[in-house]
Amino acid sequence: MSGSQTNIKVMVRGAYDVQKLRIQMGNRIVANFKTKLGQAPGEDEEVLDEDGKRILNDLRVRFRKITDGVKTFPRQAKFKGDEVISSYTELCLLAQYIELEQDEDRHFRRLESVLKEYPIYTDFLEKIRGIGPAMAGVIVSEIDISKAKYPSSLWKYSGLDVAEDGQGRSRKKEHLVTVKYVNSDGEESERNSITFSPFLKAKLVGVLGSSFLRAGDNTYSRIYRGYKNRLENHPAHQEKSKGHRHNMAIRYMVKQFLADLYKAWRALEGLPVHPPYSESKLGLMHGDKAA
Numbered sequence: 001m002s003g004s005q006t007n008i009k010v011m012v013r014g015a016y017d018v019q020k021l022r023i024q025m026g027n028r029i030v031a032n033f034k035t036k037l038g039q040a041p042g043e044d045e046e047v048l049d050e051d052g053k054r055i056l057n058d059l060r061v062r063f064r065k066i067t068d069g070v071k072t073f074p075r076q077a078k079f080k081g082d083e084v085i086s087s088y089t090e091l092c093l094l095a096q097y098i099e100l101e102q103d104e105d106r107h108f109r110r111l112e113s114v115l116k117e118y119p120i121y122t123d124f125l126e127k128i129r130g131i132g133p134a135m136a137g138v139i140v141s142e143i144d145i146s147k148a149k150y151p152s153s154l155w156k157y158s159g160l161d162v163a164e165d166g167q168g169r170s171r172k173k174e175h176l177v178t179v180k181y182v183n184s185d186g187e188e189s190e191r192n193s194i195t196f197s198p199f200l201k202a203k204l205v206g207v208l209g210s211s212f213l214r215a216g217d218n219t220y221s222r223i224y225r226g227y228k229n230r231l232e233n234h235p236a237h238q239e240k241s242k243g244h245r246h247n248m249a250i251r252y253m254v255k256q257f258l259a260d261l262y263k264a265w266r267a268l269e270g271l272p273v274h275p276p277y278s279e280s281k282l283g284l285m286h287g288d289k290a291a
Contacts, residue, residue, distance in 0.1 A: 008114060009141035015107035015134065022100040023048045029093055030055045033084070056097070059085065063094045111137045120145075124264040130215035135208055142200045145266060151259040151276045158204055159196030160255050168251065169196060208257070209250035224253040 030052040034040065048056075062085050067074060073095060079088045112133035115121040118140055125136040148154045155161045162168060163175045176192040183189045212220040228249035231237045237245060259276050266273045 004117075005141055005144070008111070008137060011107070011111050011114065012134075012137040012141045015104065015111060015137070018100060018104045018107055022097065022104050025093075025097050025100060026056055027052060029059070029097055032090075032093075033059070059094055060098065063091065063098065066091065108132075108134050108137075115140060119268045120261075120265045123268060124261070128220075129218045130208070130212040130220065132211075135203065135211065138200065138203045139261070142197060142203075143265075145262070145269060146271060148262060148266070149272075150274050151262045154258040154262050155255055157196055157200070158254075158258060159194075159198070159201035160205075160251060160258070161195075171198075204254050204258075205250060209254050212253060212257075220253050220257055223256050224249045227252045 026048050030048075033055060062082055066079075066081060066085060074091070076088045079091060081087065081091065085091055085094065115126075115133055115136055121136050121140060125131050125139065131139075143154065143157070148157070152161065156169075159169045163170075165174060167175075169175055171194055173192075175195070177195055178190050179193045180188055180190055209224075212218065213224060215221065228245060231240070231245045231248060237248075240248075263273055
C-alpha cells in the first residue's frame with residue numbers, strides 16, 4: 001500500500017471514529033430522554049435506529065430555538081429551557097452532540113477533496129449511485145488493487161468467499177487458517193487467524209449493500225432483485241427465511257460490484273485484468289452484461 005493510501009486510511013478511520021463516538025453519544029442522549037419520558041431505552045450503542053433519529057431531530061430543533069439569537073453559548077445563569085430540554089446539563093450534552101456532527105461532516109468533506117486525486121474515484125466510484133465519499137474512502141484506503149490478481153482475490157479479502165465447508169466465510173473456528181508470525185520473543189510461531197478484513201466486510205455488506213438499495217433503480221439494485229427472485233423461486237432455498245435470502249442477495253450484489261471494481265481499477269492502473277471464473281469458465285454474466 002502506498003504512502004498516500006496509508007494517509008487516506010488514517011483519515012477514513014479517524015472519520016469513522018468520530019462517527020462512532022457521535023452515534024454512541026446520540027444513543028445515550030436518546031436513552032436519557034426516553035427514561036425521562038418513562039420509555040425503555042435501546043441497548044445497541046453502535047447503531048442509531050429510526051426512533052433515535054426522530055428524537056434527536058426533535059431535540060435539535062428545540063436546541064436551536066433555545067439558543068436562537070445567542071452569539072455565544074448561554075451561561076447556566078441565563079439558561080431557559082422548555083418542557084423537554086429542562087436542564088442546563090441536557091443543553092450542554094446536545095451542544096456536544098451537534099459539535100460532533102459538525103466535526104464528522106468536516107472530516108468527510110476533507111476526505112472527498114483528497115479522493116479527487118484518485119482516478120478510481122473520479123472515473124468510477126464517484127459515478128455510481130449509492131457510493132459517497134465515505135464509502136469511496138473505505139474502498140480506496142482498504143484495498144491494494146495490485147495484490148488482487150483475480151476478482152476472487154477481492155472477494156476473499158472482503159470475507160465474501162466460500163469456505164471449505166461450502167458456507168459463507170465467517171469467524172467460526174472451522175473457517176480460520178493457520179498463519180506464521182513473529183512472537184514477542186522474536187521467534188517464529190503459528191496461530192489461527194481470519195482470512196479477511198472485518199472492517200471492510202462490515203462496510204461493504206452492512207453499509208454499501210443497503211446504500212445501493214436506497215439509491216433506487218441502478219445496476220446493483222437490479223442485480224439484487226434478480227438474484228433474490230431466483231432464490232425465492234428455487235426449491236433449494238424455499239425453507240430459508242426472507243431475511244436469509246435478503247442477506248444472500250446483498251452478498252451476491254456486493255460481489256458483483258467488487259468484480260466491476262476490480263476490472264475498472266486494474267485497467268486504470270495498467271495491471272492485467274482477468275474475468276471472474278463464472279464468466280471465463282462457465283460463461284455466466286451478470287447485470288447489464290446479461291441483457
